[in-house]
Amino acid sequence: MSKTSVLIIEDEILLQDVYKLVLSSQGYTIYTANNGQEGIHLLNLYMPKVVLLDIFMPVMDGKEFLRNVDTALYPDTNFIVYSNLTDDGVAQEMMNLGADRVILKSTMTPQDLIGLIEEYVN
Amino acid sequence: MQSGSAKQPLYDLFMQAPAAIAVVRGPKHVFDFTNSLYLRLVGKTKAIHGKAVRDAFPELKGQGFYELLDTVYETGEPFIGNELPIDLDLNGSGTLTRTYVNFVYQPMKDAEGAIGGIMAHAVDVTAAVEGRLQIREDEERYRTLFNSINQGFCIIELIFDDHNVAQDYKFIEVNHVFEQQTGLKDVVGKTARTVIPNLEDRWVEIYGQVVKTGKPLSFTENSDAMGRWYEVDATRLGNPKSNCVAILFTDITKRKTIEDTLRQSEALNRTVIESLEEGVSLLDADGAIVSANKSAQRLLGLSLEQMQGRDSSDPRWKSVHKDGSFMPGSEHAPQQVLRTKKPYNNQTMGIHKPDGSMVWLNINAQPIIEDGELTGVVTSFFDITERKNMQEELERQLQITDTITKTASSCLFMIDNNGLVTYMNPAATRVTGYSLQESLGKPMHLLIHHSHPDGTPYPQSECPLVNTYTVGAPNPLHEDILYRKDGTSFPALISGTPIPGDVGIQSTVVEFRDIEEITNTLQRNNELEESTLLLKEQRAQLVALNNAKDDFIAIASHQLRTPATAVKQYLGLVLGGFTEPLTEVQHKYITTANDSNERQLNVITDLLKTAKIDSSRYVxxxxxxxxxxxxxxxxxxxxxxxxxxxxxxxxxxxxxxxxxxxxxxxxxxxxxxxxxxxxxxxxxxxxxxxxxxxxxxxxxxxxxxxxxxxxxxxxxxxxxxxxxxxxxxxxxxxxxxxxxxxxxxxxxxxxxxxxxxxxxxxxxxxxxxxxx
Missing domain, CATH: 3.30.565.10 (Histidine kinase-like ATPase, C-terminal domain)
Structure with missing residues (x-):
């Protein structure tokens, strides 16, 4: 019985795998999408508790994803922008598009990620 | 005097007499007898009996009574006093009260004829005397008033017939101004119809009405019989039965005449003003329009009612200066007049009519000064819209012409019918070397066109440029050789255009261009165009490069970090205990690898931070x-x-x-x-x-x-x-x-x-x- 579900939208397979591994170990159900378009599909299918959203991705990037998703219609889902793009302007733009938080992923260890997800699940 | 019982009846008589009686005896006039009326009259008691008059009446000192008594006693002649004033201390308070008495000092003689005493016999007439004095005083006051007013005044008595209809009136009294105001002499006692033979009946009727109703009347009336205008106040005198009327009047003939004249001239003025083409408006001392003529209404597009009460501060005027900028009400000519009390003329003002069109006015404003006080302003104005438009158009044309000629790259000369220079533009100066000053009034032909291309002299009489006026047709564009001030020559494209004036051709505009200069300019323009294009291209490249650099920073921040992030995650898995436990050496090596990876991430962060502040997008x-x-x-x-x-x-x-x-x-x-x-x-x-x-x-x-x-x-x-x-x-x-x-x-x-x-x-x- 899984605690709850997390949707990872990330084009870098190495990172997808490690996040999946780390979060699965905590009992979360993990769905992965390689870009925003797949992300929207899975979001509507599973209504995850947390979405980890990268910005730079092919097909549909993180910005475009948020433009296409009215996050207000998903009150039970937390949208965390999890990216290596450090630009105050972009961060603000993502918040304006409905993100709950913007995090620089290069600063996060696996333990940190667990802590972050727990914050939103509880 | 008898004594004893024989005296008694006499005594009683005295005591009851309706007059005050006293008897004094001896040279000191010692009181022997007084009746009660006497005592009441002089305000004393019987205590004065036995006292000399000087002791009994100390207040009479200096009033002459002692002396009178002395005289009567000495001479034996009686004294009769009529309405003599006597000041008595009636209640012993020291305050004297004036009393008027009629009295007799009667000497009393004995059988031998010797004077033994004096009988005083007095009647108090104070009330009568004072009453009369009061009347006299009132009358004097009335007289003074009567004579001092400088209005005409008279009292008349109306004469009624058997049917109680007023027929005439009689002058009872007139003051000294009366004659001057009426021209009538010695009228007292005479009737009005006697002294003014053709007196209009209405005068008699009016005064008859005053008598009958008792209501005062104030009126202004003229009398043709007297040839005068009067302002009259008439009041019935005394009781209702009285037929007398007091009349206060002023001859206002002169004033009336002036008023009439004024009214006539006003009417005349109004007619003149109404017929004026100029707009005229009259403003009160507050600057509000009181009146305006037809032209004013037409020019401003407002009816008189719409105008009345409006002042300069009204925003609906939407007034503007000559240059079109807003003109506040305080600058309007009448406002200037109100401030300075001096005429303000020749103001040009634009006003938006209610229909939205604009009218330009030339405005003059004059103060109206009465007794040194400014009581209003008269403004007159006429429409200069057309004039202003024409003037503006002219100015615009002149300016355009001026700009064109000054900035033209063509050289321009203007010459009169004698070929003398009247104008040259800066381009002509630049090309020929002659300044405007040294060319003005000189023959242009001699300055720049004096020789043929082969160097032989070229007489002005043969020059078709100078002589366009004789031909009357433009001298078409052609190539020729012109000369500079320094003697050098240059090939030029040249043309001459005659300008028609009021009487035939007045002058000619000669235009030419240095052919070499044209060629050079064309070349230079081509080169300039090329280099501008190049610069534009380079600039676009630089902008693109800069944008690319800024984009690079953003992309690099992502792309450089991603592999290091992956390394961090996987090492983190091992170090975080997600795998089987490590040996001490394994842990040490993995930790070192992780530290090194962290350092790399930090360097990337620093690099990015630095690149970011160097970027154009950084704020x-x-x-x-x-x-x-x-x-x-x-x-x-x-x-x-x-x-x-x-x-x-x-x-x-x-x-x-x-x-x-x-x-x-x-x-x-x-x-x-x-x-x-x-x-x-x-x-x-x-x-x-x-x-x-x-x-x-x-x-x-x-x-x-x-x-x-x-x-x-x-x-x-x-x-x-x-x-x-x-x-x-x-x-x-x-x-x-x-x-x-x-x-x-x-x-x-x-x-x-x-x-x-x-x-x-x-x-x-x-x-x-x-x-x-």
Whole structure:
């Protein structure tokens, strides 16, 4: 019985795998999408508790994803922008598009990620 | 005098007599007898009996009565006094009261004829005398008034017939002004119809009415019989039965005449004013329109009713100056007049009519001064819209012409019918070398066209340019040789155009261009165009490059980090216990790999930060922030690292908060960076001091350590990019060499600066100065 579900939208397979591994170990159900378009599909299918959203991705990037998703219609889902793009302007733009938080992923260890997800699940 | 019983009846008679009687005896006039009326009259009691008159009536001293008595006693002649005043002290208070008496001092003789005493016999006539005096006084006062008024005054008595209809009136009394005001003499006692034979019946009727009704009347009336106008107040005198009327009147004939004349001239003026083409309006002393003529209504597009009461301050005028700028009401001509009390003429003002069209007016305003007081303003104005439009059009044309000729690259000469120069433009000056001054009035042909291309003289009489007026047709564009002031010649494209005036051709415009110059210009233009294109291209490339650089920073931040992030995650899995336990050596190696990866991530971050502030897109977001909160946040963020070296920070919050205008995120990073350096380049267990001070409009934050310090030679280098100075701790300290470069750049973006004082081996103080 899984605690709850997390949707990872990330084009870098190495990172997808490690996040999946780390979060699965905590009992979360993990769905992965390689870009925003797949992300929207899975979001509507599973209504995850947390979405980890990268910005730079092919097909549909993180910005475009948020433009296409009215996050207000998903009150039970937390949208965390999890990216290596450090630009105050972009961060603000993502918040304006409905993100709950913007995090620089290069600063996060696996333990940190667990802590972050727990914050939103509880 | 008898004595004894024989006296008794006499005594009684005296006592009851209706007159005051007293008897005095002897030369001192000692009182022997007084009756009660006497005592009442003089205000005394019987106590005066036996007293001499001088003692009994001390108040009479100086009034002559003692002396009268003495005389009567001595001469034996009686004295009869008629209405004589006597001042008596009636109640013994010392206050004298005037009493008037008729009296007789009658000497009393004995048988031998000797005078034994005097009998005084008096009647009090005070009331009668005073009453009469009062009447006289009133009458005098009335007379004075009657004679002093300078209005005509008379009292008349109406004469009625048997049917009680007033027929005539009689003059009872007139004052001295009467004659002057009426021209009538000696009228008292005569009837009006006698002295004014053709007197209009209405005068008699009016006064008859006053008598009958008792109501005073005030009226203005003329009398043709007298040839005068009067202003009259008529009041019935005395009781209702009285037929008398008091009449106060003033001859106003003169005033009336003036008024009539004025009224006539006003009517005349109005007729004239109404027929004027000019608009005329009359304004009151407050500047509000009272009246305006037909032309004014037409010019302003307003009816008289719409205009009345409007003043200059009314925004509906929408008035403008000549140049079209808004003209406030205070500048309107009538307002100027109201302020200065002097005429204000020749104002040009534009007004928007209610229908939206604009009318231009020339306005004159005159003050109306009465008795030194300004009572109004008369404005007159006429429509100059057409004139102004024409003038403007003319000015515009002239300006255009002027601009064209001055800026034209063509050379222009204007010559009169004699071929003399009347104008040349700057281009002509530039090309020929002749100034306008030296050319004016000289024959143009001799200046620039004196020889044929082969050098032979070219007489002016043969020059078709100069002689266009004889032909009357333009001299078409052709090539010719012209000469400069310095004698050199040049090929020119030349034409002449005659300008028709009022009487035939008046002058000719000669236009020419230096063919070589045209060629050169064309070439130059082509070259210019080419180089402009090139510049534009280069600029576009530079912009694209700059944008690419900025884009690169963003992309690099992502792409450089991603592999290192993956490494971090996987090493994190191992180190975080997600796998089987590691041997000690494995753990050590993996940790080293992880540290190295962390360093790489930090370098990437520093590189990006540095690239970012060098980018054109970088902006700092300043807000007013308490400095202490930034410093405290920076120290808190550094706490773990400081603890790891067992170092402490000494910082005292300033007593009064200091507010700074900064990007608090960036300044916090600056302080963290400096604290990190202080910590890294100090030995464990040392102390770092943070001190804040204000001076010269700046706030200084000094971060002082007791660490390895920097040599004098290297002090400035540490702020350069990628500088790392070798020192005793270099081996243990990692860094990108970008930290201080970035720090100084950020502080300078805040209009502040970072300075360092350092001594090798003793420690450093980094001072961040920010404007207050």
């Amino acid at each position: 700092i977001r300043k807000e007013r922030t308490p400095l202490a909160s930034i410093i405290e946040a920076a120290i808190t963020d550094m706490q773990l690292e400081l603890d790891s070296r067992d170092q402490t920070v000494r910082y005292t919050t300033p007593k009064t908060p200091i507010l700074v205008m900064v990007d608090r995120v960036e300044i916090k990073l600056v302080l963290i960076n400096l604290l990190e350096n202080a910590s890294k380049y100090s030995y464990p267990q040392s102390e770092i001091t943070v001190a804040v001070s204000k001076r010269n409009g700046q706030v200084h934050i000094d971060i002082t350590d007791n660490g390895v310090g920097v040599s004098h030679d290297n002090v400035e280098k540490i702020f350069d990019k990628f500088t790392r100075i070798n020192n005793v701790l270099s081996d243990t300290v990692t860094g990108s060499g970008l930290g201080l470069y970035w720090v100084r750049k950020i502080v300078r973006l805040h209009d502040g600066d970072v300075k360092v004082i350092s001594k090798l081996g003793a420690g450093s103080t980094f001072r961040v100065s920010l404007p207050l």
